Amino acid sequence: AQKITQTQPGMFVQEKEAVTLDCTYDTSDQSYGLFWYKQPSSGEMIFLIYQGSYDEQNATEGRYSLNFQKARKSANLVISASQLGDSAMYFCAMREAAMDSSYKLIFGSGTRLLVRP
Amino acid sequence: NAGVTQTPKFQVLKTGQSMTLQCAQDMNHNSMYWYRQDPGMGLRLIYYSASEGTTDKGEVPNGYNVSRLNKREFSLRLESAAPSQTSVYFCASTSGSGRDRDSNQPQHFGDGTRLSIL
Numbered sequence A: 001a002q003k004i005t006q007t008q009p010g011m012f013v014q015e016k017e018a019v020t021l022d023c024t025y026d027t028s029d030q031s032y033g034l035f036w037y038k039q040p041s042s043g044e045m046i047f048l049i050y051q052g053s054y055d056e057q058n059a060t061e062g063r064y065s066l067n068f069q070k071a072r073k074s075a076n077l078v079i080s081a082s083q084l085g086d087s088a089m090y091f092c093a094m095r096e097a098a099m100d101s102s103y104k105l106i107f108g109s110g111t112r113l114l115v116r117p
Numbered sequence B: 001n002a003g004v005t006q007t008p009k010f011q012v013l014k015t016g017q018s019m020t021l022q023c024a025q026d027m028n029h030n031s032m033y034w035y036r037q038d039p040g041m042g043l044r045l046i047y048y049s050a051s052e053g054t055t056d057k058g059e060v061p062n063g064y065n066v067s068r069l070n071k072r073e074f075s076l077r078l079e080s081a082a083p084s085q086t087s088v089y090f091c092a093s094t095s096g097s098g099r100d101r102d103s104n105q106p107q108h109f110g111d112g113t114r115l116s117i118l
Helices: none
Strands: A003-005 A010-014 A019-021 A024-026 A033-039 A046-052 A064-069 A074-079 A088-097 A103-107 A111-116 B004-007 B010-013 B019-025 B031-037 B043-049 B064-068 B074-078 B087-094 B113-117
Touching: A003 A088, A003 A103, A010 A019, A019 A111, A024 A074, A033 A064, A033 A074, A046 A064, A046 A074, A074 A088, A103 B031, A103 B043, B004 B087, B019 B031, B019 B087, B031 B064, B031 B074, B043 B064, B043 B074, B074 B087
Parallel strands: A010 A111, B010 B113
Antiparallel strands: A003 A024, A019 A074, A033 A046, A033 A088, A064 A074, A088 A103, A088 A111, B004 B019, B019 B074, B031 B043, B031 B087, B064 B074, B087 B113
8 A cells, every 4th residue: 555654743944944854655656646735824735846756857846846766765845945934734645546547645644844033 | 716615614513413515626627535634644535536427435435425516516425423523624626647647737625624523
């Protein structure tokens, strides 16, 4: 069975510094994808970034980037130049094939990030 | 830009009562989902619908039923609410699939329904 592990329940980072949030995964599929979502205190789920298993380069979206190490089965999220608004829960999720060519998401337990001024 | 709309936002029920959570999306997505989020945990899939007219169980389907009313709407029903179903419920939708050209399409989430069962 597929599994996502986020080992950091909580983290602090100083404003303007970079931070890495860890995510390891377990799958026997050759083709898979990994998503990161942000959940601020208001509760909504915000998509941040996606990495496909066959993507040759690490994904980047503005201040977000993925440190994707396929052999280690890790897909760590790097946030550069942290801002106070980055304080939130962050979830790593893996795409799992579902019926009729759709897909499901398997979520990790999340990491709560607090940015200090 | 409505996206995914869930109603209600908050609800308090007594044990044994029934209710339906409503979800509608205006993005013409084929797939829709219901998740629950419990404190300290990630989201867990309850049911999903890959297309209009089809539904399938997720990780935690017991105690729930779903209906894909049309392409836009996907409802979640609790027939006899139990305190263990106290949670935040999220609806999501996507145009993504397992096919390579669509595989990077994320799921878009509603704002959630906070449900308490006494």
